[in-house]
Amino acid sequence: MTNQLLRSLLDSIFPPHCVACNKNTRTGCWFCKDCLELIELIQIDPCFACGSVKREHDCKRAGDVQLTSLTSIGYYHDPRLRALIRSVKYRYVTKLAPSLDALIRRYAETRRDPWPWAGESAISIQPVIGSPERIRARGFDQAAMVGECLRRTVVPWGKESSLLSRSSSMSAQADLAPGVYRKANVKDAFQIRKDVEIPEAVLLTDDVFTTGATMQEAARVLREAGVKRVYGFTLALGA
Numbered sequence: 501m502t503n504q505l506l507r508s509l510l511d512s513i514f515p516p517h518c519v520a521c522n523k524n525t526r527t528g529c530w531f532c533k534d535c536l537e538l539i540e541l542i543q544i545d546p547c548f549a550c551g552s553v554k555r556e557h558d559c560k561r562a563g564d565v566q567l568t569s570l571t572s573i574g575y576y577h578d579p580r581l582r583a584l585i586r587s588v589k590y591r592y593v594t595k596l597a598p599s600l601d602a603l604i605r606r607y608a609e610t611r612r613d614p615w616p617w618a619g620e621s622a623i624s625i626q627p628v629i630g631s632p633e634r635i636r637a638r639g640f641d642q643a644a645m646v647g648e649c650l651r652r653t654v655v656p657w658g659k660e661s662s663l664l665s666r667s668s669s670m671s672a673q674a675d676l677a678p679g680v681y682r683k684a685n686v687k688d689a690f691q692i693r694k695d696v697e698i699p700e701a702v703l704l705t706d707d708v709f710t711t712g713a714t715m716q717e718a719a720r721v722l723r724e725a726g727v728k729r730v731y732g733f734t735l736a737l738g739a
């Protein structure tokens with residue numbers, strides 16, 4: 501029996517249900533069109549230091565910024581987007597990749613401003629890689645999955661890159677209170693791989709930007725290695 505026939509048989513016995521609303525999608529998709537269209541999209545790029553979406557705000561982290569820009573699609577408090585991300589991250593539903601593609605395309609179609617990296621003729625796409633233990637447990641890296649979806653949909657000229665390696669962190673960032681604990685937890689967690697060519701521009705991808713500690717630390721290491729511009733991209737903003 502081929503894999504396609506097996507999947508069809510399993511889908512007929514256990515029909516896919518939307519991970520957000522639990523509705524039977526009847527299309528083999530695990531995230532329904534209604535939930536996709538109801539996700540609230542962020543209309544302006546957040547502050548790349550603190551993540552605020554207010555154009556005028558008192559940024560408390562302006563002196564600690566390593567990113568050139570930050571782009572996020574929606575808010576993590578949106579129940580539909582949160583269900584989509586958590587299903588990829590904790591339930592390991594890799595079949596949601598087409599839904600991520602559709603979400604990024606929808607965002608691209610409604611985006612008012614040019615992409616921050618629009619002027620880059622060459623750019624490397626680098627995931628904010630997770631710890632080796634978590635990647636082994638999941639069988640994939642969700643940050644890399646976001647990068648692959650982004651390249652397929654809006655950055656086809658982007659080069660898939662493996663510039664960074666990561667050592668184990670003491671704790672999962674989500675288990676720590678925002679602030680100095682998260683920053684300390686990822687301090688020196690990333691290293692530049694040996695014998696890699698350092699590009700001028702890198703597009704860092706991840707699932708969620710909360711305090712930004714992990715993404716800023718990855719950006720710091722890239723900057724110190726010689727990368728001139730580090731653009732951040734995440735599916736969601738906030739805890």
